[in-house]
Amino acid sequence: MSEPVYKQLYPHLFSPMTVGSATFKNRVFVAPTHTPFSAGVNNLLTPEGIRYYGGFAKGGAGAVHIGESLLDRVNSAAHDSHLNVIDEECLKAYNTYNEYCHIFGAKTSIEFNHSGHFAMPAFGDGRDPMSAMEMNMPSGVHVRAMNEDDMEYVAHIYAKAANMAKRAGFDMCLMHYGHGWLMGGFLSPILNQRTDKYGGSVENRMRFPLMVLERVRKTVGKDFLIEVRLNGDECVPEGIQIEDAIENVRMLQEYASLVHISTGNRFVPFSRAIMHPTHFIEEGHNVHLAAKVKNTPDIHIPIGTLGAIDTPEFAEKVIAEGMADYVLMARGWIAEPEWANKARTGRAEDIRPCIRCMHCLDIPLGKRNTSTHNIADIFDEFPTTTRRAECAVNVFHGNGQCRLDFPQAQGKKKVVVIGGGVAGMNAAINAAQRGHEVVLFEKSDKLGGQLSYYADNMWFKKDSMERYRRYLEIQVRKAPIRLHLGVEATRELVKAECPDAVIVAVGAEPIVPRIPGVDKTNVFTAKQILGHEAELLPGKKIAVIGGGMVGCEVALQLSYLGYTVDIVEMAPLLAPEGIYTERVHTMHIIDHDDKVTPHISTKCMEILDDGIIVEENGVSSKIDADAVILCVGMKAEKELAAQFDDLAFDVIHAGDCKKVGTVADATANGYDAALVI
Numbered sequence: 001m002s003e004p005v006y007k008q009l010y011p012h013l014f015s016p017m018t019v020g021s022a023t024f025k026n027r028v029f030v031a032p033t034h035t036p037f038s039a040g041v042n043n044l045l046t047p048e049g050i051r052y053y054g055g056f057a058k059g060g061a062g063a064v065h066i067g068e069s070l071l072d073r074v075n076s077a078a079h080d081s082h083l084n085v086i087d088e089e090c091l092k093a094y095n096t097y098n099e100y101c102h103i104f105g106a107k108t109s110i111e112f113n114h115s116g117h118f119a120m121p122a123f124g125d126g127r128d129p130m131s132a133m134e135m136n137m138p139s140g141v142h143v144r145a146m147n148e149d150d151m152e153y154v155a156h157i158y159a160k161a162a163n164m165a166k167r168a169g170f171d172m173c174l175m176h177y178g179h180g181w182l183m184g185g186f187l188s189p190i191l192n193q194r195t196d197k198y199g200g201s202v203e204n205r206m207r208f209p210l211m212v213l214e215r216v217r218k219t220v221g222k223d224f225l226i227e228v229r230l231n232g233d234e235c236v237p238e239g240i241q242i243e244d245a246i247e248n249v250r251m252l253q254e255y256a257s258l259v260h261i262s263t264g265n266r267f268v269p270f271s272r273a274i275m276h277p278t279h280f281i282e283e284g285h286n287v288h289l290a291a292k293v294k295n296t297p298d299i300h301i302p303i304g305t306l307g308a309i310d311t312p313e314f315a316e317k318v319i320a321e322g323m324a325d326y327v328l329m330a331r332g333w334i335a336e337p338e339w340a341n342k343a344r345t346g347r348a349e350d351i352r353p354c355i356r357c358m359h360c361l362d363i364p365l366g367k368r369n370t371s372t373h374n375i376a377d378i379f380d381e382f383p384t385t386t387r388r389a390e391c392a393v394n395v396f397h398g399n400g401q402c403r404l405d406f407p408q409a410q411g412k413k414k415v416v417v418i419g420g421g422v423a424g425m426n427a428a429i430n431a432a433q434r435g436h437e438v439v440l441f442e443k444s445d446k447l448g449g450q451l452s453y454y455a456d457n458m459w460f461k462k463d464s465m466e467r468y469r470r471y472l473e474i475q476v477r478k479a480p481i482r483l484h485l486g487v488e489a490t491r492e493l494v495k496a497e498c499p500d501a502v503i504v505a506v507g508a509e510p511i512v513p514r515i516p517g518v519d520k521t522n523v524f525t526a527k528q529i530l531g532h533e534a535e536l537l538p539g540k541k542i543a544v545i546g547g548g549m550v551g552c553e554v555a556l557q558l559s560y561l562g563y564t565v566d567i568v569e570m571a572p573l574l575a576p577e578g579i580y581t582e583r584v585h586t587m588h589i590i591d592h593d594d595k596v597t598p599h600i601s602t603k604c605m606e607i608l609d610d611g612i613i614v615e616e617n618g619v620s621s622k623i624d625a626d627a628v629i630l631c632v633g634m635k636a637e638k639e640l641a642a643q644f645d646d647l648a649f650d651v652i653h654a655g656d657c658k659k660v661g662t663v664a665d666a667t668a669n670g671y672d673a674a675l676v677i
Helices: 047-058 090-103 148-167 182-187 202-220 242-252 269-275 287-294 312-320 331-335 339-344 375-379 398-405 422-433 465-478 491-496 549-560 580-591 638-642 663-675
Strands: 017-019 022-024 028-033 063-066 107-112 142-145 172-177 225-233 258-263 303-306 326-329 414-418 437-442 481-485 501-504 508-510 523-525 541-545 564-568 596-599 602-608 611-616 619-624 627-630 634-636 650-653
Touching: 028 331, 028 339, 047 063, 047 090, 047 398, 090 107, 090 148, 107 148, 107 225, 148 172, 148 202, 172 182, 172 202, 182 202, 182 225, 202 225, 202 242, 225 242, 225 287, 242 258, 242 287, 258 269, 258 287, 258 326, 269 580, 287 303, 312 326, 326 331, 398 663, 414 422, 422 437, 422 465, 422 481, 422 501, 422 663, 465 481, 501 663, 541 549, 541 611, 549 564, 549 580, 549 596, 549 627, 564 602
Parallel strands: 028 063, 028 326, 063 107, 107 172, 172 225, 225 258, 258 303, 303 326, 414 437, 414 501, 437 481, 501 650, 523 627, 541 564, 541 627, 564 596
Antiparallel strands: 017 022, 508 634, 602 611, 611 619
């Protein structure tokens, strides 16, 4: 009998990596993530936190980083839910967590990050934050310059935390030396303008961070691993450049076990969208920086990369071509906690993709509907903070973990789902997974609903939203679902199925405002023109009515295709509903696009054959335009949905026909509709 042949998929990505006396089972790490529900009373790791972080180990990760520990109760904290690594009491939960992760062969790590000038007095003992230099933060908080006694104190609390991490059963710690926090601030020429031996040259700026690293190494010994996060680029000319990072690695590699290269500085607001890449950023945008460090001849420790790494194919390429020794992902794992297991076992098409929507990053701190907030607010808690953690595509993340506790369906039922958009597909998939007989009607010839025309045709959505649409379609087609494409559900068709339950997810339609001339042949909705721009739009000058996020994105799409666009918005700000990071990046691109001109506090009064009449501050003027695109919102198809209300014992409305919302809302709505059947 011949022996079975085992072929490793993605052989470089899933090859072991030995560092010192430790061996990682693969080269896929979970970058440090923080979520409010992981910190309980006295900032101790909660059972939900153990399940959350441990789920990544269960999902096949080579290493899992826990994010943002609390180093002291003086002036190191930027919020109130850093994880406790100070008190003896913390050891109980950490040791339980680490033992759980080690069952799956994952290495464990905890991140140390003193917030420095970003620390908030309210989350310490009230004293001023401290940093490399004195400054007044945009929030009004005064920051004092550190002296050598302060440096000794910080080195002491880092070493104490590292010792606690070792006792807690962690395999390593991560020293966050990037993004402009305390250590990153010392390394940054933007935030460190000292004139003593701790400022000026790269060597001087590294002096204090190196002292801390040396102290930690002396405390934990040679076998405990230390990873360092460094900036390779601060996204502004006067900031850290890759040559600085190379020098940094040369200096710290005597004490650090491995280093990964990131970008951005929290003090540079725009760089937030690079640090946490939005859908405007290409896959693996930091890889070239890691490659430069790794391929420097006298650097001999493993170098990692992170940032918008979405697919196992790309991650494999990074390792195979010698651009990095390992890869890290954060949001990719939040969207799909089984990322590594699915890749390794040939189920890459079943990896739920991150759509880079920033829900997981910005929602917990209330950074939604944030256009009225200015730069100062990025340094403080937002007044709309809810502590709710969520993921737009993974309904189990954060608060959604309660869905794991729902009982199994009591008996098999026949479920008809009407509408194959995001809500309808999620409803059908979950209903089938719960053992029900599922029939799905979609009136168009393609699954996806709004994503079919919106995400599929925008240059910056294809690697995010379109991947999510494809993922859902694959799951629908693989499930035991009887699919009727190109068939519009009627009362008669649905009634003939004799369903026990009907889930109605018929979506929403664009609002057409009552503007004189709105019925002209050169007036379209976004739904009508996306993907058909060249054949429908006359001329090259376009007016977009409505400056919400959809209007802004339509304008950027048209600009990309060579059109000149005027955006007309009645409100005093564009995209007032935007999630913070997404909005920051969208506004930055619009501000630097010479083909897009916004008009805020401006109302469209009439549509002409060759333009529009607008009014601003009581003054009328004309904007020339060959065509007009309406982007003033959507309205729920409530009447269409209501016609099915008496056709089954349970009739549930889901998605936009229930309440117009986001992809996140539609995903959760659809899943939950099936959860209660």
